[in-house]
Amino acid sequence: MSQIEIKEVSKLFKSKKQVVTALNNVTLTINSGDIYGIVGYSGAGKSTMLRLLNGLEQPSRGQVLVDYRDIGQLRGNDLRKYRQKVGMIFQHFNLLWSRTILDNIRLPLELSGMKKAESNQKASELLALVGLSGKEEAYPSQLSGGQKQRVGIARALANDPMLLLCDESTSALDPQTTDEVLELLAKINRELGVTIVLITHEMAVIRKICHQVAVMENGQVVEQGDVLKVFSEPQEAVTKRFVQQEVVPNYGNPLLKLEDLAKEKREGVLVQVTFKGNQATQPLISKMIKASQVDVNVIQGQIQALQKGSVGTLLIELLGQKTSIEKALIYLEKQEEVSLEVAVYEGN
Numbered sequence: 001m002s003q004i005e006i007k008e009v010s011k012l013f014k015s016k017k018q019v020v021t022a023l024n025n026v027t028l029t030i031n032s033g034d035i036y037g038i039v040g041y042s043g044a045g046k047s048t049m050l051r052l053l054n055g056l057e058q059p060s061r062g063q064v065l066v067d068y069r070d071i072g073q074l075r076g077n078d079l080r081k082y083r084q085k086v087g088m089i090f091q092h093f094n095l096l097w098s099r100t101i102l103d104n105i106r107l108p109l110e111l112s113g114m115k116k117a118e119s120n121q122k123a124s125e126l127l128a129l130v131g132l133s134g135k136e137e138a139y140p141s142q143l144s145g146g147q148k149q150r151v152g153i154a155r156a157l158a159n160d161p162m163l164l165l166c167d168e169s170t171s172a173l174d175p176q177t178t179d180e181v182l183e184l185l186a187k188i189n190r191e192l193g194v195t196i197v198l199i200t201h202e203m204a205v206i207r208k209i210c211h212q213v214a215v216m217e218n219g220q221v222v223e224q225g226d227v228l229k230v231f232s233e234p235q236e237a238v239t240k241r242f243v244q245q246e247v248v249p250n251y252g253n254p255l256l257k258l259e260d261l262a263k264e265k266r267e268g269v270l271v272q273v274t275f276k277g278n279q280a281t282q283p284l285i286s287k288m289i290k291a292s293q294v295d296v297n298v299i300q301g302q303i304q305a306l307q308k309g310s311v312g313t314l315l316i317e318l319l320g321q322k323t324s325i326e327k328a329l330i331y332l333e334k335q336e337e338v339s340l341e342v343a344v345y346e347g348n
């Protein structure tokens with residue numbers, strides 16, 4: 001558990017020739033127990049942010065407070081102790097190839113002076129936690145990518161960290177393995193209560209496990225908040241681009257637009273239903289049909305499942321008697337977290 005406050009932080013890298021502003025006046029709060037995602041394109045400043053959080057770099061201006069302690073001011077033994085309580089997970093796993101799996105996990109325990117019998121016991125428990133019991137004596141080269149990352153996660157947990165930092169931890173994995181590793185991180189967050197900060201350039205990673213997200217561009221946080229809100233109402237151009245990454249546009253065809261469909265001759269009434277929160281997972285449409293006796297032609301649908309609820313749009317055509325269609329529209333309008341746009345063929 002740890003509460004993080006990043007206050008007006010800038011980080012400049014100065015060389016003889018130039019000054020690079022990696023972070024430019026960043027302020028954000030990461031609540032204890034959250035899974036917090038930081039998304040941005042290459043060069044946005046994500047890695048610099050992680051390096052400030054684990055005490056590898058000091059801010060040029062501003063403060064990084066972890067549980068009210070200014071990390072930028074820690075030196076020597078205090079810094080070492082702090083860093084022991086921060087687990088790191090890397091894109092390319094960073095395992096030692098000449099050590100067995102158990103000895104890889106034991107490494108941080110060895111470094112903090114734990115006796116061998118105790119560290120063996122602890123490493124075995126961690127191996128069980130990440131679902132790899134039986135692999136104690138294997139070497140990293142004998143494991144799949146997903147298994148290696150599980151070992152990386154077990155090693156990161158060795159010193160009972162209060163904070164887990166994940167640096168593109170699934171970028172080297174295929175989609176199915178990515179999902180399994182993300183599920184493991186979510187389980188660790190739930191069961192151990194560890195605060196997790198992860199950086200990624202993939203919005204799917206944010207959608208699948210994060211509670212909160214910050215979008216970075218050119219060293220600045222341009223948008224931040226609840227994942228559901230940022231997905232359903234992206235404000236900045238860069239955020240819209242990231243959210244679009246996630247839309248599967250109809251097997252390559254462009255998404256249909258309500259106003260274009262309304263130009264075609266149709267019998268029914270076209271409705272675009274946009275929903276967010278828990279609504280998307282409820283059988284909204286079948287309840288609407290029951291309430292109104294209307295017939296429904298689903299033209300296009302797109303739903304994104306998030307950690308808390310979902311967001312999505314559905315393009316439907318309502319067919320039937322005028323009174324039934326009206327009942328259906330009234331039903332939809334009454335639902336919370338649902339908004340409607342209605343279009344009728346102009347020639348009707």
Ligand SMILES: Nc1ncnc2c1ncn2[C@@H]1O[C@H](COP(=O)(O)OP(=O)(O)OP(=O)(O)O)[C@@H](O)[C@H]1O
Nearest residue numbers: 013020021022040041042043044045046047048049
């Ligand atoms: N040690 C350094 N010395 C000089 N410039 C640096 C240093 N570290 C980072 N930078 C610069 O700071 C900016 C932000 O880099 P950073 O690595 O934090 O971005 P990023 O979002 O993590 O990108 P990537 O995903 O490519 O790693 C970049 O312009 C980078 O070149």
